[in-house]
Amino acid sequence: MKQDLLLPLDRDTTAFNGLIAALRSIPKNASPTAPEYRSALEAVDSAYKLASAIPLAVAESALDTLNLLNQVAEFGLATALSDLAVATAMADAALSGASWNVRINLKEIKDQSFITDCTRRLTELDQARQNLRAEIERKLLAR
Numbered sequence: 197m198k199q200d201l202l203l204p205l206d207r208d209t210t211a212f213n214g215l216i217a218a219l220r221s222i223p224k225n226a227s228p229t230a231p232e233y234r235s236a237l238e239a240v241d242s243a244y245k246l247a248s249a250i251p252l253a254v255a256e257s258a259l260d261t262l263n264l265l266n267q268v269a270e271f272g273l274a275t276a277l278s279d280l281a282v283a284t285a286m287a288d289a290a291l292s293g294a295s296w297n298v299r300i301n302l303k304e305i306k307d308q309s310f311i312t313d314c315t316r317r318l319t320e321l322d323q324a325r326q327n328l329r330a331e332i333e334r335k336l337l338a339r
Contacts, residue, residue, distance in 0.1 A: 204257075208250045215243040244304045248314060251297035255321050258291035262328040269335035277336055284332050291325050 218239040226233040265284050272280055295318050302311050 204250050204254050208247075208254075211243070211247045211250050215240070215247050218243040240304075241306050244301050245307065245310055248298045248301040248305065248310075251294040251301075252314060252317065255291045255294035255298070255318070258287050258294065259321055259324055259328070261287040262291070262325060262332070266328050266332050266335070269332045269339075274339055277339060280332075281336055284329065288325060288329050291321060295321060 218236065221239060222236040223230070223233050228234075262284065265280060265287060268280055269284075298314055298318060302314055305311055
């Protein structure tokens with residue numbers, strides 16, 4: 197799981213660099229109807245999609261972490277409950293932060309189907325995050 201959360205850091209950096217390169221490839225003096233201009237805009241859209249897919253995967257990994265923490269909250273050592281609370285807060289923050297990254301990128305994407313799919317998944321992730329966070333906290337307080 198640790199690797200699942202670290203590997204996207206490199207991928208995110210690569211995606212960001214690709215996005216910057218795509219933005220710089222837009223011809224400054226070309227007509228918006230010119231093929232090279234339209235091609236550059238398509239490259240930018242693709243780069244924003246990749247820059248959205250990576251943090252979406254991070255958000256999904258963070259939800260997996262919250263699911264594991266929920267199991268630990270029930271059966272873990274009582275002496276480690278504060279550690280569990282901190283881990284829960286960190287996984288919650290990772291999911292929330294990654295979701296914001298996706299939302300910000302979606303504003304730049306033209307593909308409505310992609311936007312709809314990502315927005316639906318973000319809504320599902322956020323609801324699951326809230327439910328798990330509440331359940332974990334309930335379990336911690338009951339112990």
